[in-house]
Amino acid sequence: MTTLTPDGLRKLVGEWMAAGKICVGPVRVKPGTELFTRLASPEELLLDGWVRPANSIKEWLLPRHEVLYGYRVEKNRIELLDQPETVPEQIVICAHPCDAAALPVLDQVFNWDFRDEAYNRRREATTVITLACTAHDQECFCTSVGLGPDAERGSDAMLTPLGDGQFAVSSLTEKGRAALGKAEADGHAGRTNAPPVRFVPRQVARFAVDHFADPFWQAQSLACVGCGACAYTCPVCHCFDIVDEGNGREGVRARNWDACQFPLFTLHASGHNPRHGQGDRQRQRIYHKFHVYPEKFGETLCTGCGNCARNCPAGLGVLPLITEIPHAEPVQA
């Protein structure tokens, strides 16, 4: 079994940083607030003492603001300025299994009918080293969507805390081996801690389809204030808006995150809005995650991280809403 000490890991991070790689990991930005952040030093990296960061690692694949290309106008000549073909290599350290599992999900969206170069460039340059979870809270539900505290999906390497401060290392892909060397998993000697299975996704999908026009959605969404905190901290929500910023001489076309909870998201130029209120918008969020995406790509658009619920100022989120769906809970064995 290959093991790594916290100091050993930090030393590796220091080497990666020295080699010019962008290193990303959980950082405590305020007492009680941990966020995935680009590390300024290996010492910033948190290795324990939190359930999960309030944001997700998607920021490094689909940045909240990304310039697609620039333009410059000189007299009658218009020049388009492409973004660089290559992006710096980046290593995400201490991703959670629910972050890593988001990447294969996003891959399908960004390579389905159109191959999104900007996404794929970053994806290819990214190595994800996942830390198996030793803690969960009441908002965690990875086990309800087919994952778990040591799920390997989307990870290039896995660190499993052994309980004595050390981590068991297993490299799962070429990228993982390039970062951490050949490291074999030999069963799970580590301590992980799984949340109970809280619902059955298929039943959520069935309810959403059968009760599309049900007053349930409206009644359960009254507290929703219509912000994007759920979608923006979700590892798999991937909607974006395209904006032009600049003046008559120069500027950029960029894409920014967008979220289905904003009324503006579906507002037509005519003034008509096909989604009338937060009930329609909350339904859309569940419907997309548990019915539309699975129907198209065969899996759930949710990794059970619980960020939506932790970040919601009004106590909503995927799990709180699903908990109210009749018969969504698993039949007790």
Place this chain on the structure above:
Amino acid sequence: MSGTDGFSPKIVAYVCNWCTYLGADLAGTARLEYPPNVRIIRLPCTGRIDTNLVVKAFEVGADAVLVSGCHPGDCHYTAGNYHARRRWMLFRDLLEVVGFDMRRIYFTWISAAEGRKFQQTIEEITEQTRALGPYRPYEVEPAATPCSGCAACSAGSDPSHDREGAVADSPAQAHLRETAARLLSGGAVKVVIGYGRRGPAFITRPEDAARLVWNQTCFANLTTYLKRQEVRALGKPAIVLKGCDERALVVLEKESQVERAEVHTIGMACPGMGQPKCESCDTRQPRFADEMIALDGRPAPTPTADRYAALDPLLEMPPEARLAFWTAEFDRCLKCYACRQVCPMCYCERCLADKNRPQAIDTSPHRKGNFAWHLSRAIHLAGRCVGCDECTRACPAAIDLRLLNLALARAAETQFSYRAGTDPAAEPLVGAYSLTDKEEFIR
């Protein structure tokens, strides 16, 4: 450009059509020479000069900004300059706290007859700005993370995570449930907006009144729901109010957003919710509620902290450090607009930030877009924010928005003896003006 050698500052001057623009015109016709560094933008009146425009000028590369209009008493729209003066007083305090270099922002009164004063003003600003060098507020190095525990920020752990734990039965809670059931079964109201185990609860049937809780997790300000169309559609509401929340209702009523007769208010004497805002709270007892639910025999705790004490560590920093602090804060902003959406005072049907003709505020969550958004949000709350701190609580990135609101509340109190939501009869701070407003910063 490095250093100040050969540096030619860009100065943006927002001037009113009737006085300063004519003053500039007079300087021209009188053949008075002044440096060509100034770009004059003519607007109808200083009362029209939105503070966003000042921010915008710096965003696009101004090294200094001048705002100038008619002398007091000379406004061609009677009082536009008085309104502007009051707004600038508040805006200056905001920029001060954010760490903008105040030596680069000028306010003057220049009449149509003062061609000479216009010339001198531009000469002076050009000279001073040249000495200061180029201004690049958006290129500062953000303060380091993780935080050094300098106590400047009060944001952080969101107590909503621990919600499930604190549910205790109390006489006040029982009284609240009885009240809700009575109001609903008598048909006096159609919905009771209160607190449930996970957050806001909307009770429409008397038998559901038992879902209401009254405990340490009831820190949210529910008045924000009075504006939501989904809640309004339910019919006449009763709302559970703490003393601090009631202040928000007073502001909303003052701004014609709420008809008091159309809302039944259930006032809760509050023991404090353990939030930063509670430390300096002196309004634990609602004053205008339709009915009151008393504390459980305990006296309400007295405030332990100065209202604006949280600002002290920030104000002790030099301006550059303040700007670095806010740069680090705003750099985390995702533009999820949770701050706006939870705010009871943000009730515009379409926010300035969501308009794109013209694009007053960049929608992008980059540094300039975030500065523009947060400065705009803060100044729009001047004299209106009651300090419920919902914005700070809602922020998933733990941006300490509370400090911006506090800075403006302090400006309102120290300069105008005004506290939002305390006096139902007082004129709104920004909607009014006084001939005696201080203007020592205006030349």
